[in-house]
Amino acid sequence: MTNQPYGGGYGYGGHGGHGGQEPPGTPYQEPPGTPYQEQPGTPYQEPPGTPYQQPPVAPYQQPRSQPQAWPGQGYDNTYDPYADQQHTQQWQGQTWETQMQPPVAAAAPVTPDPVQVPEPAPVAAGEPEPEYGPATLAGNARITDAQRARAEGRSPVIEPGMQPALLTAVLGLLLAGGAALGTYALLVPLVVLQGVTAAGWFRLNGMWPARQSIALGFLGALVADAAMLVSDRSPGVILGTLGVWVLLSLVLQLRSHADPDERMYGLMATVVAAALAIAAGGYLAADADAVVVGAVAVAAAMVVRALPVATVASVVIASAAAGGAGYAVGGMSTDAALMGVGAAVCALVGHRVASYDYPSRFVHFTAGVALPLAAAGPVVYTLGRVFG
Template sequence: MSDQQYPHQYPQGYPQHPLPPQQSYDAYGSHDHGAYDPYGGRPAPGQVPGGSDGHRVPHGPSASQGVPQDVRRGAASLPPQYPGPGPLPPEPSGPAVGAAATAAATAPAPAAGAPSPAAHRTGDPIIAPGLLPAALTAVLAVLLAAGAQFPRPVTTVAVVLLQAVTAAGWYRLNGMWPARQGIALAFLGGVTADIALLTAGAEHAPAALVGTLGVWTVLVLTLQLRNHSSPDERLYALTAGVASTALAVLAAGHLAAEPDAVTAGALAVAAATLARALPLPGPVSLCAALLAGAGAGIGAGEFTSLGAPGAVLGLAAGVCALIGLRVASYDFPSRFVHMTAGVALPLTAAVPAVYLLGRALA
């Protein structure tokens, strides 16, 4: 076959396609007008790289005439291949390449395993639960206040509901969900404390609560022995499980407190939580919540045996409720967190004030 039929001949092993035009190399900043060879360097204009037959290849705009556009695109997109020793293509130069190299050198390297900047959440992590969780807290508080005036088994219904919401809310507040085994274990610890209190009586309440908490702490440790996660994750799960169990057992203290103190304290928590949820400035909202708690304590004391000292109990219960709200607010917007921890923690945190002041004022 004559050279007129096949003007472009390539050494053996080279892909059989036309060479890309000159413009594909000029985009990288080269000012050499010779043909660009992606396989063995950049030879003199028109010279076939590595060829021994002396054929010359035309260069310039005429080199791509008559070649289909899709073929030229395919040839230009092929990666460089170097079949053997020979001169390597020179590094691209020019203003664009220099700027790109400078930007790549100055860009900070991300740490191994670090999330991308877009994955970081921004904003204030303290977001109050709002009016709807406060209303649910008030409903649960009224149920507890009314049940306290009946025999203790009736009060237990409201306490068990409070313990269930507390156990689930603490796990969700710590970002651990679903954690069915941990939540179930913490809830069962609270129910066991209820049974112990109903069996032993209110006079043995501290021993019943501490004993239940000790046994359930051992059970939480046993549960974590089956956890095959990293040591940090196991420690985090252990602390969350023990804290959730402690809060569920603490909620059982409503059964050990004086019934009138439970009524006054629950109504004070309801009033303080609703007042705190109103759209008021920060200091004004805080003062309004404390005044509402004290006022609810006074009102409850008028209908119970507490009398005027009910204001002290109401004020203390309101302070504890605000602490519980603050803890439940330490999260980004999450309806589930606010509907569990935001509902339960104000009532659970008020147990020490209700129990201690109720016995002191009775």
């Protein structure tokens, strides 16, 4: 048994006394059984049956810095300048993404829709103006008639209309009829007029509900009426009642916990409401004939004023109608005609006050009805005393 390698050639053992060194000039050869052999001009090939294994990577990530070899393909390290143009990387097998998700079809080219320009609405021959909803305390998103009137340069005042005018005429005729019948018959429509006046003034100023102030003003009117009845219809009672009620209104507002500005506004509204309701008691202090002439004249003026006529012409025609009604009721006298015109002027002022830029039917059916008659009350008493 020797330590020489198989075949007796130059090997790794200590043959020939070389001590395991290769003789000079002898090329190196792989031991038998080594699968790798490299020859000049032969590209590198992987051993048969040993595919290239891609190192494990995280899901959804692919290494992009190194070229990849796929199963069944060898790796050729021969430089080929046209390799990038001849071959492209393709997925041949099933992967996790292709197994779990359906294939995505190629997206069709998107063509932008043409811009649709709305066609203008056809304009009718009359160009009718759009209707606008009424304004409310909670607010209305649509423009009101008053705002539209301001935008067009017109007056934003909304007049009560024919229905409140007819109610005013009815109440005026009741006053005239009550005065013709007697003092206590006159008192019934007068109390109604005073209550509607107090409530309408507060609603006209946007203060609602204001039960205490309305009740205070109405109570002042009742006290004034009672004092006139006791004092044989003395007009001085009206002034005394006004002074006392101004003081009571001041005390009432001082007890309020509202802001100072709101308390001042409430004080003025309360004083004016009480003053108007108490001043309407002038019908009770005036002579019966003066009440008949003045109430009928106001009724005629309000109906004519509500006709669809221009404002200036309507005022002139209403005053003339009031003068004619006074002349007819007052015994065909010039004094009665003048009294009728004077009462109509004051009634038109009250009508103008009730005409405002907030179209509320409640205001029109309270302040629009009562203010013309209430404003004419002191004038009826004064002119009745002047013309006898």
